[in-house]
Amino acid sequence: MKRAERLHALSEMLRRSGTRGVSAERLAGAFEVSVRTIKRDLDALENSGAPVWSRPGPGGGYGLAAGGSLPPVTLSPAQAVALLAAVSAAPDAPYADQAAAAIHKILDVLDPATRARADELAHRVWVKALPASSRAIKSALDEAMADQRVVRIRYTSKDGTSTDRDVEPVLFAATNGQWYLVGWCRLRNAMRWFAVPRIERAGVTATACSGHTIEEVGEPPAQARPVHARAVQARTVQPRTVQARGPASR
Template sequence: MRRSERLHAVSEMLRRSGTHGVSAERLAREFEVSVRTIKRDLAGLANSGAPVWSRPGPNGGYGLAPSASLPPITLSPAQAVALMAAASAASDAPYADLAAAGIRKIVDVLDPGTRARADELADRIWIDAAPSSSRAVRSALEEALSEQRVLRIRYTSAEGNTTTRDVEPVLFASTGGRWYLVGWCHLRDAMRWFAVSRIERASVTRIPCRGHTVEEVGEPPQNARSVHR
């Protein structure tokens, strides 16, 4: 996860903690970074003008003043639950953490009556989501695609062969209930599909991609579409 994305996610967690606040240790566990890094993030938020407050002591923590909330948003209970269900069912999708944070932000500022009805309806929807890949791996893949940087991955194929590869990410694709990273593989010197669930480690290098395009991947299936449609 890029620092800018983590700062946004941290601010959302602070806002949702309300008057109780949340400890630096819990934030560090949530975002898989050190307490020192979280404290630098909190200082960065405060320096940028975010109304961050802190409370010392054993039950202390950090929070965000109510002035940081969004104005009321008009959604029906069913619309609100549709957003929550979509995010919950696709927890392994690219940028799922950011989507869930945005949806929580929207739901939190609904009028109390709508939010109560949405909560009641949400209790009637159960989702048995498959375990997702690690947050660290997904964050690296998302950053590499967004920034168009070469990604270094440790990958184990379906046959059990493990290799380390440099990949230029081109797109994410979902097919057969599984997410793939599609990119130009330096090891094979060709376009390859990598099952995200089989990527054991991933790190973003400083090497820029050379401009491989979606067209190089080939023609998508007839029923395939981009998420903005």
């Protein structure tokens, strides 16, 4: 186990010990290192801002003060750039801007040397950025989904027909390298799949959604999962639905 990983695991073990605390000998045994190494790790945690306390004597040990916050997780330069690359390479994914902001918060608390190495490595990874108009549309769709409000879109179907529609967002889905907004179309009075690249305009209204559910879209196929249950391998949702007719074209 690398030291950064051990420090995080050590802080978690101290937190779980509560007011009882845990001895340096027990910590050393748990991590298969020397007591001297554990004490250096405890000093490093305390210097990073973790509220470590110690109680000397028989029955004493170490712990974290109640209500104290843990120090930020330490990333290697490669791990930091991997997060940046993953988000930057998928700018059309839902909440990509929020993910980028979260990653920059993590970068801001890295130690200066690691941050400098991450910045240098990041210059060796190039991606294509979305145009400003697409980012504005994505932002409106993200907001409508999060707040469960009706979004008004200008949509162009495959045959070139453009229509204005009020849509109640239900979920985002990716298939064949393209993102879709799946929602209840008030114009067609049915569930529809809207290819995000074919949405020309989008604006969030003040109207709350009426309560259409994911179950109305249908069950995803066996190889598809919601993002919270995804495995490490990249997977995409195939549009197999109960009431939806696939990507909207009319």
